[in-house]
Amino acid sequence: MHKKWFYLYIFFIALLFVAGVYILKTSKTELKLPPFVVPSITPISTQPVSSQSAELAIVKRVVDGDTIELSDGRKVRYIGIDTPELHHPTKGVQCFGKEAMEKNKELVEGKTIKMKKDISETDRYKRLLRYIWVGDIFVNEYLAREGYALQATFPPDVAHAELFRLAAEDARIKNKGLWNKCK
Numbered sequence: 001m002h003k004k005w006f007y008l009y010i011f012f013i014a015l016l017f018v019a020g021v022y023i024l025k026t027s028k029t030e031l032k033l034p035p036f037v038v039p040s041i042t043p044i045s046t047q048p049v050s051s052q053s054a055e056l057a058i059v060k061r062v063v064d065g066d067t068i069e070l071s072d073g074r075k076v077r078y079i080g081i082d083t084p085e086l087h088h089p090t091k092g093v094q095c096f097g098k099e100a101m102e103k104n105k106e107l108v109e110g111k112t113i114k115m116k117k118d119i120s121e122t123d124r125y126k127r128l129l130r131y132i133w134v135g136d137i138f139v140n141e142y143l144a145r146e147g148y149a150l151q152a153t154f155p156p157d158v159a160h161a162e163l164f165r166l167a168a169e170d171a172r173i174k175n176k177g178l179w180n181k182c183k
Contacts, residue, residue, distance in 0.1 A: 054114040054133070062109050063087075065100025065148055067127065077127040078140045079118055080164045082152035084178060095182035100148040107142070108134050118157035129157060144168040147177020 058071040065083025068076050084094035086101055115130040123129055132139040140160065143149040145167035153161040172179045 054116050056112055057115055058112050059108045059110060062101060062105040065097065065104050065143065068104070068108060068132075075125075075127040076115065076130050076132070077123050077125075078143070078149075079129050079131050079157045080151065080153060080160055081140050081144050081149035081168075083143065083149045084182070096148070096178035099177070099181075100143065103143065103146070103148050104139075107137065107139055108132065113139075118159050120157050131160065140164065141167050145171055145176075147171035147174075147179050150178075 057074075057076075060069045060071045060073075062068050063075065064086045066078040066081055070076060083100035083104075084097035085091045086093055086097040088094070111134050114133040115128070116133075117128075117130055120129050140149075141163055144151060144164050149168070151161070151164040151168040153164070171177055
């Protein structure tokens with residue numbers, strides 16, 4: 001009789017093991033995203049929604065790929081993107097950080113820009129959080145599309161999150177910028 005219970009016990013343990021493996025395997029495959037093909041990014045609108053909500057400012061200097069200092073001394077952090085670090089205390093200079101800063105300089109340094117707020121006024125470092133345009137170029141989106149930045153969404157500032165996601169994905173697919181150099 002004990003032998004019968006022993007075999008039943010072993011069968012039950014084996015059944016649990018097989019069920020567990022099956023559950024783990026299927027849950028992993030359900031989390032996989034389907035292949036994603038992104039068409040060329042042509043934003044519907046690259047201008048602030050209304051000119052009254054946009055603030056004009058002159059860029060005094062570029063701090064890094066996603067941060068600038070204005071002529072009045074205020075610092076601005078670009079919303080929705082993140083470029084490789086140049087001045088991080090623990091990360092140091094990251095791959096493509098210098099290139100991102102140089103591209104940002106080329107785009108905005110010494111120029112008049114339009115800035116638009118989303119929801120948050122500042123970040124934890126007291127930098128203004130803004131979307132940036134220089135002429136007709138939406139700088140935040142441009143840096144992501146050309147592979148100088150990754151998308152970095154921090155709610156509640158999500159007005160252009162999907163645009164940045166598509167732009168960064170387009171750069172990745174086309175192997176642009178940091179996607180080519182930092183593997």
